[in-house]
Each structure stands twice: as C-alpha cells, then as structure tokens.
Amino acid sequence: MTAGKGALIVQSDMTVLLDEQIETAREAREQLLMFGEVVKTVGSLHTYRLTPLALWNAMSAGVSWQNALECLERHARYGLPFTAAATLRGWGQRFGKLRLQLREGELVLGGDTALLSQLAQQKQLADWIKDKTAEGEWVLHGHCRGLLKQELTRLGYPVLDYAGYHDGEALDIGLRKLTLRGRPFSLRPYQAAAVDRFLQEGAVQSGSGVAVLPCGTGKTVVGLAALAGVGAAALILASSHSAALQWRDELLDKTTLDISSIGIYSGKQREIAPVTIATYNLLTRRATAGDEYRHMELLTKRDWGLVIYDEVHLLPAPVFRMTASIQATRRLGLTATLVREDGCAEDVYSLIGPKLYDMAWKDAELGGYISSVSCKEITVPLHPSQRKLYHAAGGRGQLRIAAENHNKLGIVKRLLRQHEGKPALVIGQYLKQLNDIAQSLNAPILTGEVPPQERAELYSRFKRGDISVLVVSKVANLAIDLPDAAVAIQLSGSFGSRQEEAQRIGRLLRPKAGSNKAWFYSIVTEGTKETQFALKRQLFMMEQGYVYERMAEQGEAEPVSEAGRPTS
C-alpha cells in the first residue's frame, strides 16, 4: 500500500483509473461507484468510466455533481484534466434544466429558456411542439411525452418528468401481515425505502423509475408493495412463464388479491384480469418479421394504473417503443443490474424512469439479507492435446476450445472434494462439455431439453440433499425455481455477459444457515480469449464491491481418450 498519492488518475476522455495499491483506494472506489461505471478491474489499476447516465442516475438518487467533482478532485493523483472537469460539470448542470409538467390539461416543457430556444433548432423536436408560451415554454402534443424524453436524453438533456400519472382502474389490494402460508410478513427497511421513493409525490423518482436490488433480496416484494400503494389495475411484465407463475404465487401469498383478480397472459394462458402478468416473449411475438406486434395492445387494453417491468435489463426494444406511448401510466422497473448489454441504458432512463433505489450487494450482505459469497477465478493452462487445435482455430473456435479445456475437469473435482456435502452447481455453456463432465462426475444434468416433470424431480432431490451436485446449462441463469446452492463452479459462459455472471452468482445468494457463506468459482483457460471475456463478465460484480481472488493452477491432468475426451 502506498500512502500520500491520490488513488485516482482521471483521464480527459472520462475514464478513471483506480490504483488499488494506494491506501485510500477503497474510499475512492466506494465514492466513484456512486456516479461511475466499472469498465475493467484487472491487475492493480482498475478502469472506470464516467457517463452522463451514471451521473444523472446518481443525481436522481441524491448525489450532486459537486460531490462527484469533489471526490475526483480529492483523490486525483495528477489533478483533474480541464475537459473532464468541465464535461462532468456540464452534465451535472444539465440535470434539472428541463421539466415536464401538466398545466390545465396541456403537457408543457419548461425550464431554462435559453436552452429551450437553443433546442428548438433541433428539427426532430419541432413536430412535437404545438405552441410556445410567452415565457418560451413549449406546449407539446400529448402523445410525445415519452418520445420527447427519449430524444432529449439522447441529445444529452435529461428531462425531469413532473407531468403526473392517471389513476387507472381502481383495485382493492392490501399487503397481508401474515402470509397465506402463515408466515409473518412485513417490508424490510430497504424495500420500504424503495417503495416510498416510488410513491413519494413530487419527487423526481416518484411514479416511475427503477429499483436496483441484488438477487435474492426480494425485488418482487417491492413490486407488490408498490402495487398496493398505487391501488390500481396493473400489468406485470416478466421474463419467462415460470417467472410469471412465481409472481402469481407471491401475489396470492402476500397480498389480499384472490386468484380471480390475477391473470396470466403467456404462450400457454391468455387471461386478462385486474392484475395481469405477461411475458416479454409473448409481447414481442409475431408471425413474420414484417408483422405488427399483435400482443403489444395488451399495454393499452385495460386502464392500467401501473406497469411493472421485472428484470428490466432484459426488456426487449419493441417494448420500449410501446412504453413511450404510456408515459402517463406509472412504471416500475425491477432489476439486479442496470447493465444493458445492448446499449439501451438511455431508453431505460428516459422511458421507464431514473434509478430510484440502488442497494449495493455488499450492503445486502452486511445486513444479512443475502449470503456472503467468495468469488474466485482459477486460471488453468490449456490442455496440451488442445493447444495445436487452438492455434489453428478462428476466433469463436478458439473461445470454445478454451472453454472446453480438458484441464478444467480436474479443478472441478478438486473443488467439489473441497466443499463435499454442500449443494453445488456446475454451470456451463456447451452441452457436450456438460454431458462429458456430468458423466465423469456421475452427476445428473439439467438442460433445456429436460422435461418439466423430470426437472421438478431433480430440483426436489437436490433440495432434499439426495444429490449434492447438479450440472446445469444456461437454463439455470433465469430459472427462478432452481433450488439454492452453496457452491457454483462456472466452466464457461456467453462471451462477456456481465448479467449472466450476476445471475449465476444470484443462485448462491439466498441466506444460508450457519456461517451464511457461499463460494463462486470461475475456471478460465489462461492466455486465451477466454481470459478477456472472463474479465468483462466479472465487471458487474466488481462494481458491487466483490473482489475476485485469482489463483493460477497447473490443472490436474486427467487421462484423455483418443477422442480427446477425459475418461475418468
């Protein structure tokens, strides 16, 4: 540890390097994470990026741009480059300059008049302006509320939306004090805080926004409480049919709604009720590429007072477009990560709403709401039999060879021995590799091909402890009914998906009896493309304060068959 030097090196292109060897690095990191995003955390010098969205989200949550600037100035080793300081200040000063309001039934964009007249030159905005007031405010066409916010955010000007919401069809709903299953129920403090922000009249985040909570901390409960607070018919959009069923179960268990008030609108059932749970899949289904999204009319089919977007980081682009047209309806996004692999973060901000609550995973861990997960990356050399193939292969081929490195099996076996008796998941991307490993470990395998009944049977055996190791494919990423485990060993994944890594770790987060500890291992082939992807995958967890301990191993040689497959 070095003392006396600043831990941050702020570059003029808005990247920030954090020197982890400096005494004040931890303090600097904690502050930086409030308004910056992690890009890379390799070695001792970690890379972060400052973006307008990250800053505006922080400002929505109460951090001022002056705080951000002060943090950078305090920790910067070489001072702040002029362009970086000015850019950050510029972003910060834009926040709050434009406000949408509803005045005598008209949608009015007001705020900084000089800015408004400057923006009026933008052709793409002109069509939405119906009239201008004497003060230079814009009277807008009612339909453009979402589109305007989206476009202005794209132009670099966030809009604070105070135009309010329509009430929607009234719904008699309350939260139970004792769940249907007979357990006492109340909101945890952070859940209550998130719901309060959503319901708080007049605040930037009220009525629309995104609650970011770690996996396993009860995001669904936040949704239920928000629904009870709004007291209106609601449309809940879930990521899969099984997730939709879990929403229904939770509604029945923890609210006063009965089954007749809840409808499931998915590929298998098409019910529309005061509270309707639909899947993204169905909403975006259409016969051919040129067809309309027929099921999208569900968004306007009933007078919804609230739309809940579960796993909002997965929201497909067509749903965003439709969301732009329902800006007068309250919207709540729920997610464990705001990271969008498709670059649609701006749309989440402008169309669903700003981040209204963010709970750091480490805070949840400290509060005992989730288990304490130790993350380790184990690097192993490529098995000698695969090296020639690797050098001869193309990009994707190389990644697959690295992922299917035969040396990984020995490590898996050692780790399972180390954690014997603890429920463990071995997770991977490639079915062939998973089948080979399942065979070698003599463990059952769960893939998308396994029928639901057989799957349920596997789950219950795993829960009971009849089987301690389950080999799973990517179906495990979002299978909410997957039983909790204490150990997860990741063999491979979808390129550099940060979401996937977070979801997989999420499998371990349910609080554990005793020491409340869990272990996540990622086995990576050193010196190959896989190392780069692995680093990218870890970013979100790093951002949440998790530190990946890195270990290099030589690999435990496994006999290899003539076909190149481990035989043991």
Next chain:
Amino acid sequence: MRLKEVAEKLTEEQLLNCEYFWLKGSVEGSLTAVDWDEALRLAASGKPLEELSAAELQVLQLHMDLHGASPVEEEALVVILRERSALTGAEIRLGLDALERGGFLFALGKAWGERFIFAPSDLYAALLPCLLPLSASSSPCCGDVYPAASLQAGQAGTGTGGTLPLGRALLYGLSRLSREPSAGFTAKGVLSRKMSDRLERAFPFSRDALQAFGFGVKEECGYSPSVALLLEAALGLRLLIAGDKGFCINEVALELWLKQDEQAREIELRSWLCDLIFPAAGAAAHCGARMCRIQDGSWRRVQDLYAEPRFVDDIAAGEGREAVMEQLQYAQNWLDLFCECGWLESGYIEGEKPEAVFRWRPFSHVIENEVMLQPDGEILAGPQISGSIRWQLEEIADRVSDDWFTLYRLSENRLHWKLGRGAQLEEIEAILQNISGRESLPEAVHNMLQQWHQSWVHKGSKRSSFCGIEKSGPQKSGESLQSSYSSQPCFLEIIRLPNQQRSQQFPGIPQQTVPMRLEQDRAGLYRLEINRDMHHAFSEKIAAVPAMWLKQRRSYHPSTSRELIAKAISLETAVELSLEGRSVLFIPEATEQRGNEWAVSGRLYGERKLENHVLGPEQWDEIRLVLPTEAANGRKRQ
C-alpha cells in the same frame, strides 16, 4: 532565427567592433562564454534599453510594434517609421545603426544591396513586454471555465480527450519511422503515401492552424500539414536527417532529446515553432510572444493579450477599432495553433458576456518511471516517464490510447515483429520487467509471451532483413552532420502573409519572403550584413555644413534658406523655424517651385503631433538646421 544562431554567424570583426549588449562582460567578447538564457533574461529585464537614447528607443518600439520579428527592407522601414512618428529620417537611420551596433537588431543583406532589418525571434519575445507593455495586467482569472466548443445543443457533451502534445506526437512519429520498412523515399524524394498516412494518424493537425499565419505545405512534397510539421520539427531539432534514400535518425541528438523531461521537450518545440512563425507573422506575433511569457498554468483572459494600438495618433477611430479586431483575430490564431499542438487549453467563463480564456497545459518537469504491467498484458505508462522508456514501449507494445496515462497492449503481432528484428524473448521480458520495476513478470504475461513466441517459432520464425531506418550514431562526425543540415529540405513555406491587407497600406511590412533560416537560402542570396557605422558617415556630412547653420537660428536670404532647406532634406533632418514668434520644429521633405517663388512641404510639429504643411520662406523669420541628437529635445520643449 534565434539570437544565438545569429551571433554564431557574425564575423570576428563584427564581434570586435560592435557593442552588443549580450556580449558585454563575457571574456574577450567570446561567444562561447555567453550564457544565452541569461542574455535573454537581461533583455527581458529592460536594462539594456536604458542605454538607448529616446529616439533609438522609439525606433525600436515602433519597428517591433509594426513588424515584430519580421525582416523589413531598410529603406521601406525608414519610410514607414517616418510616416508613423515624429522622428526625422536621420534619427531613424542613426537609431537603426545604433540598434544594430547594440545587438538589438540585425541586417540581412541581399545580393544586390537590399538590407532587411530584423530582430532575432527570441530576443524580440524577450524585449516585447518592456517595449510594448500592456495597460491591463494579465493576471490569473477565476470562475468556472467551459470548453470553447462544448455543451452545444445536439452534442452529447462527452469528454473528448486531450490533444496529443506535439513533442509526444514527434516521439511517436519518429518511433514509427524507425520501425517502418516503407520509411524510404519514393522516386520523387518524399515519403510514400502509406508512410505519410501513418504519420498523419499519429498527429491529426488542422491545416487552418498554420494557414492563419500564412504557412502552407510545399506542393511538391505532397504531405499533409501534420506530416510536414512533424518532419520539419524533427529536422529543425536535428533529430532527423534527410539522406538521398530516406530519412536517417540522428541517434546522438535523439538520445539527448529523450533524456529531457516532457516539459523541456515541449517548450523546446514551442520555441522552435515560434522561431518558425514569428519572422513571418509581423505584428501578429505579439499575442503569441505574450502568451509564451506566461509561466504558470492559470487561466488568463484572451483580451489581456492585446491592447489599443499605441501609435494611433494618425489613425481614425474606426481604423483603430479595426486594428483591435485584427489583434483579436491574431490572438485567436495563436490559441488555435497552440491548442492544435496540444500545449494550450481554451475555454470561456460564463457571464453576461462570455470571456474567452486560455491556460498552458501542465507537463511534467520531473521524471518518475511509473509503469504498470497488468496481468492481461496491458501496460499503463504514467505522465512522468522518461522519453527513453516511452521509446522502448513504442517498440514492444501497441499503443491503444494516450492521455495522462498512456495505455499500451502487448500483442502477438508486435512481439513477432520485434523477434523478427533479432530480439530475443528473454530480452523483451527483461525490458518489461525493468521498466515496470517488478522482480518478475506476472505469470499470465509470461505465459502469454511464451505462447506467442511458440507460435512465432511454429510459423517459421523468419527474421526480417529490415532493421529499421538508417541511424547516424556517434561515428558520423559533427562536420558531416553540419553539412547534412545545411542542405536539409523544408516542407513548410510562407504562401501568404498574414497581414497582407495591412501591408498594402503600410509598405514596410515585407512583401516578399525572406528565408526563415539562412540554411534554407539555397541560392545564397542572403548574408548577415556588417554594420555600416552610419554615425561616422553622418558626422562627416555634418562637418561640411556651415557651422552657423547649426549654431544659431538666423534670418537668411531666401536663396540661402533654400540651400539650408535642401541640406536638411538631404541629411533627412529637421529645421528649427521662428514662426509667428514661436520656435517650431519642421521636417522638410521636398521643395517645390511656385512661379518665381519656392516653397517647402513637410511636417510641422505642433500640438504634440505632426501636421503636413507647405511653407514659403516669407512665412518664417529665422531658421536653423537641427542635428538628430537635438531633435528630441526640441520636440520635448514644444
């Protein structure tokens, strides 16, 4: 040209006979003993100016105000200084003579007798604050500063990163040249388009920044402005030599250059650039010279760089405003140029009327080798690393981005390139270990390099016949290098004078281009002129004048008056007249015949300014010839 360069071209006779202020006190007037930085500091203190007479000082002030460090043809200069001041021709000539003898100004002689008067660019910059002080002091300003071209509607307003400083770009460019097999000349004697494009990518530079000062790229070389500037700078700093087949790196000079800290390298380049531009910029140089005098990195107002013109007595108010606008444009041109070179940041302070401000970017003046080698093969190099480490990094890794920290990445291709040129893997590993200050390489990096090495071996491990461009090491003698430099090409030329419009009004501003360096005068038309000792010649002329004409104001017969007036015109001096009972100074310019009468036209000094008058001999009672040394006193009395 800089003072030192000029001085080195002076003959022994000149050095012995003149009283150069910068040579005083040095042992036996020897140039080798002169501390040139000290000489410039002395000039900047204003002390040498105290030795000048009022007329000499005014000549220097006026010449610098109008022409900066630009060479001006002597006769044209006398004409314009006469027009723009109350000085007589003799005062101007003797003043110029004294300034040449004192080492403030020098003359370049052209083959057929023309003389061009000029001040060395660094001496000009040092003297400027004393000669033309500004009423408004340039003090640091405070307030939030915004980048000049940011925060407009429709822009995402993302930080764009800093502009690469010219010194670093030059280092990268030279490194690139040294690595490229295509760095040789084409049949046209220039770099190939491919090589030129590569250099350009290393240093994007706007054509406008140089064009604003009248500079363009020589058409025959076909380079872009950035490439021309990089090559010109490399040649100017003698880091590169143009041979017959291609460029050659001067290894001795390069080593010394790389040893300097970054601030020293950038300031040396800035001096070089000013030396290139000042002689061509005339009065436009003032803003640049004033900017260079600012030592710290605080924000300064652009408007503090210029002031109302000092010599506007005879300029109408409208023209004065135009002159201020011109100064503002000059200031903007310098801002643009220095920003393009990555040395300056410009912005504005918000207010009722936004104020344009600028500041010098800080560069490191210490060397601290902060290099971090990451396990994924990325190398982060701090801003204070030495030039030689930067050079090594350029050779062994790919540069990904450049900002405060420069990001390099080890790559298979670069390793293969380096191995192909004879390097051993162990050698490369040792370099990495050494520059990152580690006891051993991260295991992942070691493994990665091993794998790449194996794949190189696997591919057949061919060594390239190209081992970099020619390098002139210590084996090349100083003399031979000197002769190489005397025939170096230049890629930038003056295509248009920046103050051409004004030069049409004031013909003293050079109309033709004088070579920026004597070495570039291939035709040998120019030489440094010896001072002609005008004072002695003038004294001889005065000795032939009747003593009474000088001693006492008297009433003469009109024919004698005419003779006296004719003598005054030929000596370019003034006469003292008794006019309506008052004693006035009159500078006669020409006599004219009006029927049987004659008259003299000239300028009459009255009410503290000159007025054109035509006087007949009947209009004055008494007349006296005034020596130049007396003229100043006469003006004071009036």
